[in-house]
Every structure is written in structure tokens, then in C-alpha cells.
Amino acid sequence: MANVRIDVPKTAKRGDIIDIKTLAAHGMETGFRRTHLGVPIPRDIITTFVCSYNGIEVFRAELYPSISANPFIQFSTVATESGMLEFKWSGDNGFTATETARIDVT
Amino acid sequence: MQHRSRRRFLTVAGGVTAAACVTFMVPAARAQMVRTPLNNMPEVIRSLVGTATLNIGKVKLDIPPLVENGHLVPLTVRVDSPMTEANHVKSIHVFTERNPLPEMATFRLGPRAGRAQVTTRVRLADTQNVVAIAQMSDGSYWSDTAFLIVTLAACLEELPA
Numbered sequence: 001m002a003n004v005r006i007d008v009p010k011t012a013k014r015g016d017i018i019d020i021k022t023l024a025a026h027g028m029e030t031g032f033r034r035t036h037l038g039v040p041i042p043r044d045i046i047t048t049f050v051c052s053y054n055g056i057e058v059f060r061a062e063l064y065p066s067i068s069a070n071p072f073i074q075f076s077t078v079a080t081e082s083g084m085l086e087f088k089w090s091g092d093n094g095f096t097a098t099e100t101a102r103i104d105v106t
Numbered sequence: 107m108q109h110r111s112r113r114r115f116l117t118v119a120g121g122v123t124a125a126a127c128v129t130f131m132v133p134a135a136r137a138q139m140v141r142t143p144l145n146n147m148p149e150v151i152r153s154l155v156g157t158a159t160l161n162i163g164k165v166k167l168d169i170p171p172l173v174e175n176g177h178l179v180p181l182t183v184r185v186d187s188p189m190t191e192a193n194h195v196k197s198i199h200v201f202t203e204r205n206p207l208p209e210m211a212t213f214r215l216g217p218r219a220g221r222a223q224v225t226t227r228v229r230l231a232d233t234q235n236v237v238a239i240a241q242m243s244d245g246s247y248w249s250d251t252a253f254l255i256v257t258l259a260a261c262l263e264e265l266p267a
Contacts, residue, residue, distance in 0.1 A: 017220035030229070032206045058218045066202060066210040066228050068178045074225035078218055 006087055008101040012079035020051065020059075021074045024089045024097055030065035046071055046091035054083035063091075079105045147201050147208035151239065154199060155247050160239065164248040167200075167238040171253070176230040176260035183213075185222035185240045185248070195222040197241045204234040229260035 003025035012018050024046060031043025043065060051059040058077045077085075082105045089097040151160070168182040185195045194217045200210040213224045222240070230236070233256050239249045 030206070053218070056218075058216070060214040061224075061226075062212040062214075064207055064209045064211060066205050066207065066230075068227040068229050072225070072227050075213070075215070076219055076221045076223060078220040080218070 004087070004089065004097045004099050006099050006101055008085055008103060010102070011104045011106065014079060014081075014105050016079045017076050018079050018103070019074065019076050020085070021072070022049070022051075022087055022099075023070060023072045024049075025070055026089075026091070026095070028063075028065065028067055028069045028071060032065065044092045044095075046089050046095060048088075048090045049073055050088045051075070051077070052086045052088075053077060054081065055086075079103060081105055144203060145206065145208045147203050147237070150208045151201060151237065154239065158245065158247050161246060161248045162250070165198075165238050165240045165250040167236065167250040167252045169236055169252045169254055171255065173230060173254055173256045175258050176232075176256040177258070179228050179230050179254075179256075180225065181210075181228050181236070182223065182225040183238045183240070183250075187222045187240075187242065189217055189220055189222055191217045192243070194243045195219075195240050196243055198222070198224055199239045199241075200228070201237045201239070202228075202230065202234060203236075204232040205230065210236075230254070230256045231259050232256055 005023040007021040009018050026046050027044065028046065029041055029044040033041045035041060045065055046063050049061040049063065050057055059075050061073055063071060082103060085101045085103060087099045164186045166184040168184065169179060173179050181200065183198050183200065185198065187193065187195045195215060198213040201208045202210055210228050211226060215222065235251050235253050237249060237251045239247055241247055
């Protein structure tokens with residue numbers, strides 16, 4: 001259901017530093033806004049993003065309402081071995097999204 | 107003759123002072139209306155750093171100095187670190203002075219990151235300072251501060267009914 005995009009190179013040389021770009025479709029409602037009737041709009045954000053490389057966590061981000069809608073995160077990791085990169089977003093109201101990418105390391 | 111010139115001087119000087127007051131007071135008054143009170147950023151930073159010293163340097167916070175739209179501001183933090191097992195960046199924290207909450211984001215990385223650099227996009231509620239702090243594997247803290255002007259603030263608008 002959740003719409004997420006990732007950009008990971010398909011292949012890399014062993015020891016290369018690869019750039020990873022991720023984007024999750026999410027409104028990131030801050031919890032500080034009100035409707036015109038003065039009713040506070042409850043907070044609804046992605047709070048955590050984790051990237052695992054063959055099951056080992058290599059990057060984690062803790063997000064707050066200050067992060068823009070559709071959070072974009074770019075980071076890097078060292079291509080150590082062929083395998084799967086797993087990306088996991090989780091947040092308020094039970095929000096979760098998962099995406100995987102295969103990388104071949106030569 | 108002398109009196110007349112003195113009188114003229116005083117009139118002109120008075121006018122200039124009055125004009126200066128008006129120019130300086132108007133923006134101040136408007137800023138008062140728009141700005142929310144400062145959040146508790148210094149205390150939050152203090153509780154993160156604890157008794158350690160907060161050094162300036164090593165960290166480079168890359169953010170546009172003039173922001174037209176506070177809803178979507180690209181922000182990059184780079185840290186000067188070899189990112190080896192013995193010497194790497196453990197975490198990067200980003201704080202703001204005038205958003206409702208001081209915390210913006212926390213990134214946890216390690217030697218497997220290869221490069222200590224993270225990019226994201228943030229909301230900014232006001233013209234303010236943004237602070238990036240990196241915690242190194244040896245327990246030291248390094249920081250960089252960027253001042254930026256925001257024309258269209260995020261967070262303050264209301265939803266259409």
C-alpha cells in the first residue's frame with residue numbers, strides 16, 4: 001500500500017562506497033497544525049527508517065515533524081558482498097513500509 | 107545666522123532619527139507577531155552532549171542561506187572522518203532554534219557507511235539557526251551552525267476547512 005522509492009546501484013566493486021537514495025510517500029502531518037475550526041490535527045509521521053545489508057543494520061534515521069512531507073533520505077554504505085538491502089520505514093498509526101534491493105558485488 | 111544653521115541641523119537630525127526609529131521598529135514589531143517563542147534547543151543539546159565539550163569544526167552543514175519555501179529545504183551534513191572501525195561517526199543530530207520542536211532528525215551510522223554524509227529535506231518555521239552535531243566513536247562531539255532566512259514559513263499555516 002505504501003508507496004516508496006529507492007535508488008541503489010545494481011552492481012558495485014567490492015569496497016566501493018555506494019550512494020543510496022530513498023523516498024517514502026507520506027504526508028508527515030506535524031501535529032502542530034489546526035483546521036479552520038481550531039481543531040488540532042493529530043500527529044502522523046514516519047518516525048524510524050532502517051537500512052539493513054544482508055540482515056545487518058548499516059543505517060538508521062529517527063525522524064521528527066520537522067522532516068518534510070514525503071521524506072527523502074540519502075546516505076551511503078560500503079559494498080561488502082552480494083546480497084539484499086532491506087529498507088524499512090515505520091511510524092505513527094502503525095505505518096510500515098518495506099522495500100528490498102539486490103546488489104551484485106564483484 | 108549661526109542660530110539658524112544650528113536649528114536647521116537639529117531639525118534635520120531629528121527627522122533622520124525619527125525615520126531610523128520607524129524603519130527599525132516596524133520589522134521588529136512584525137517579527138514579534140510571526141515568531142513563535144524559542145524552543146528549548148539549548149537544553150536538548152546539553153542533554154545530548156552531557157558533560158562532554160561541544161567542539162566547533164569537522165562538521166559541515168550545507169543548507170541554502172535564503173529559503174523561499176520553508177516546507178522543503180534540502181539539508182546535507184558532511185563530517186570530516188575516515189570512517190574506519192577505530193575512528194568513525196556514530197551519529198549525526200540536527201536541531202533547530204525556532205521550530206516547535208528542537209529535534210529535526212537523528213542519523214545513526216558507523217564504519218560501514220564509508221562516508222559520513224547524509225542528505226534529507228526539512229521544514230523550517232522561521233528565519234533561524236540550524237545546528238548539526240556529530241558524535242564520534244571516541245565520544246567527542248563536533249558541530250556546525252548555519253543561519254538562514256525563511257520567507258515562507260512552514261508549520262504555521264492552517265488547513266482549508
